[in-house]
Amino acid sequence: MTDTIDTSNLIQGRTGAWEIVMGLEIHAQVASKAKLFSGAAVGFGAGPNEQVSLIDAGFPGMLPTLNAHCVEQAVKTGLGLNATINKRSQFDRKNYFYPDLPQGYQISQLYFPIVGEGVIEVEAEDGSFFNVGIERLHLEQDAGKLIHDLSPTESYVDLNRAGTALMEIVSRPDIRSPEEAVAYVKKIRTILIYLGTCDGDMEKGNLRADVNVSVCREGQYAKFKATGDFSHLGTRCEIKNVNSFRFISQAINYEARRQIEILEDGGKIVQETRLYDPTAGETRSMRSKEEANDYRYFPDPDLLPLELEQAWIDAIKANLPELPDDKRRRLMADYGLSQYDAVVLTSEQAKADYFEEAAMGRDAKLVANWVTNELSARLAADGRDFSESPLPAAHVGELVALIEEGVISSKIAKEVFDHVWNGEGSPRAVVEARGLVQVNDTGAIEKAVDEIIAANPDKAAAVAEKPQAIGWFVGQVMKATGGKANPAAANEILKAKLGL
Structure with a gap:
C-alpha cells in the first residue's frame, strides 16, 4: 500500500483519484460524580x-x-455545539x-435523542475554517471492562465503568481528510472542556472516537452534497475506540489505503x-457491522x-461560559491579535x-x-x-513590562526567563540580583563600537558594499x-560610524 493521502482531499490510486469521506462518533464521558442511572461513584483509579451498584451489576428488580x-x-x-x-x-x-x-442491554437513545442537529466551525491546519454538521447527541451508559492479561487462560470483568454516563456526538459525513478529522476532534474536545461537561482525558478513555471511513471516486462527494443520496459514497467501515489524535490520523490513512487497494483489485468493501x-x-x-434491527431496540x-x-x-443557555469561537473573536477585537494567535491561545481555556x-496593560x-x-x-x-504552570501569569506580564520599559532587551529577557523558571524569583528581582539591566548609555555603546571597528578595519570597509554585514x-x-547593549541604539550608532 504505497498510495498517500494529502490535504487536497484526494488520494491518487493506480486507476485514478479517490476521495475520502468520514463521519465521526465521539464518546465523551460526562463530568459527573455519579453514574447515569445509579448513585455509584465515578472516578479513575479505584x-x-x-x-458498582446493584443496578450496574444487573441484579433483578x-x-x-x-x-x-x-x-x-x-x-x-448541545447548546455549545449550536445544536437543537x-x-x-x-x-x-x-x-x-x-x-x-x-x-x-445498554440504555441508550436511538429514536428520540436529547440533542438534534447542529454545526460547528473548525480551524484547519492552514488557518482556514470548515464546517462540520452535528447529526445528534444522545446519552447512554458505558459498558464495563474486560481484562485479559492477568491469566493466560481466563478473562476478568471490572464493572467500575459500567453505567457511567456517556454523550455520543455523531457528526455528518463532512470530514474529508485525516487532518480535518484530528482538527474536528480537537475542537469538540476544546468545547467540552470549556463547558466543563467532559474533562477530555483521552489517555484515560474519557474521550474516544469511532471513525467511519469510506472512499469514492473523484466527484462523487459533490454529487452526494447536492442530492443527499448516500449511494454516491462508498461502503463505510467503522474503526472503534480510537483514543489519541495520532492514532486517529494513522488509522484513517491505513484504512483509506486498504479500501482503495481492494476496490482497484476488483473487490468489494464489506x-x-x-x-x-x-x-x-x-x-x-x-465483527460485521450491525444495523439497528440487529440490536432489537425498544423503548426502556x-x-x-x-x-x-x-x-x-x-436558564442553562444564559449561564454558558464564553466558548472558544466567541473568545477567539473577542481576543482579536480587544487585543488586536491575529487570527492565528487567537486560535492558538483559545485552543486551551x-x-x-x-x-x-x-496581558493586562501590556x-x-x-x-x-x-x-x-x-x-x-x-x-x-x-x-x-x-x-x-509554575510561572504565575503576573511574571510573564512583568517580563514584558521590563522589555517595554527598555530595562532589558529581548535577548536578555530569555536569560531572565530561564532564571525565573528555575525559581529565582520575579523577573525584576532576577534582573536586579544578576545585574542584567540593559545598557542604554550611548556613550558606553559608542565606545564598544569604536573598539570593534578599529579591530576590524577590513570588515568595516566591506560594509559599504554589503550593508547586511552590519549584523555581524x-x-x-x-x-x-554581555548582551546588555540596547540593540536599536547599537544599530543606529554603527550606521553612523560606518557611513550607512
Whole structure:
C-alpha cells in the first residue's frame, strides 16, 4: 500500500483519484460524580469492582433512576455545539450479550435523542475554517471492562465503568481528510472542556472516537452534497475506540489505503467494525457491522420519556461560559491579535485565561508570543498544561513590562526567563540580583563600537558594499557588552560610524 493521502482531499490510486469521506462518533464521558442511572461513584483509579451498584451489576428488580446532572450536562453540550435541544427525548434498550454488560442491554437513545442537529466551525491546519454538521447527541451508559492479561487462560470483568454516563456526538459525513478529522476532534474536545461537561482525558478513555471511513471516486462527494443520496459514497467501515489524535490520523490513512487497494483489485468493501492496532499500524476486522434491527431496540419500560421545559433550557443557555469561537473573536477585537494567535491561545481555556491575566496593560502581541512560544514549549517539555504552570501569569506580564520599559532587551529577557523558571524569583528581582539591566548609555555603546571597528578595519570597509554585514557588528557589540547593549541604539550608532 504505497498510495498517500494529502490535504487536497484526494488520494491518487493506480486507476485514478479517490476521495475520502468520514463521519465521526465521539464518546465523551460526562463530568459527573455519579453514574447515569445509579448513585455509584465515578472516578479513575479505584480498585476493580469498587464502584458498582446493584443496578450496574444487573441484579433483578433494580430500577434505574436518571441522574438530572447528566441531563443538564448533555443540554449544555448541545447548546455549545449550536445544536437543537429536543424538549422530549426517550431512552431505549440496545440488546446484545457481552460479559462486561451484565444487564444484557445498554440504555441508550436511538429514536428520540436529547440533542438534534447542529454545526460547528473548525480551524484547519492552514488557518482556514470548515464546517462540520452535528447529526445528534444522545446519552447512554458505558459498558464495563474486560481484562485479559492477568491469566493466560481466563478473562476478568471490572464493572467500575459500567453505567457511567456517556454523550455520543455523531457528526455528518463532512470530514474529508485525516487532518480535518484530528482538527474536528480537537475542537469538540476544546468545547467540552470549556463547558466543563467532559474533562477530555483521552489517555484515560474519557474521550474516544469511532471513525467511519469510506472512499469514492473523484466527484462523487459533490454529487452526494447536492442530492443527499448516500449511494454516491462508498461502503463505510467503522474503526472503534480510537483514543489519541495520532492514532486517529494513522488509522484513517491505513484504512483509506486498504479500501482503495481492494476496490482497484476488483473487490468489494464489506461493511464492518474494525480495530486499529497502533503497534502494527493497521486496522483489523472485529465483527460485521450491525444495523439497528440487529440490536432489537425498544423503548426502556423502566424509564418515562424525558420532558424538558424551555425555561430550564434557557436558564442553562444564559449561564454558558464564553466558548472558544466567541473568545477567539473577542481576543482579536480587544487585543488586536491575529487570527492565528487567537486560535492558538483559545485552543486551551487555561492558556487563554493565562494570556489575559498576563496581558493586562501590556503589549498584547508580545505577551502572546511569550505565552505561545517560550512558555508553551517549557510546559510541554515538563508534561504540564497551563493550569499547572509554575510561572504565575503576573511574571510573564512583568517580563514584558521590563522589555517595554527598555530595562532589558529581548535577548536578555530569555536569560531572565530561564532564571525565573528555575525559581529565582520575579523577573525584576532576577534582573536586579544578576545585574542584567540593559545598557542604554550611548556613550558606553559608542565606545564598544569604536573598539570593534578599529579591530576590524577590513570588515568595516566591506560594509559599504554589503550593508547586511552590519549584523555581524551588532552581534559583536552585544557580545562585548554581555548582551546588555540596547540593540536599536547599537544599530543606529554603527550606521553612523560606518557611513550607512
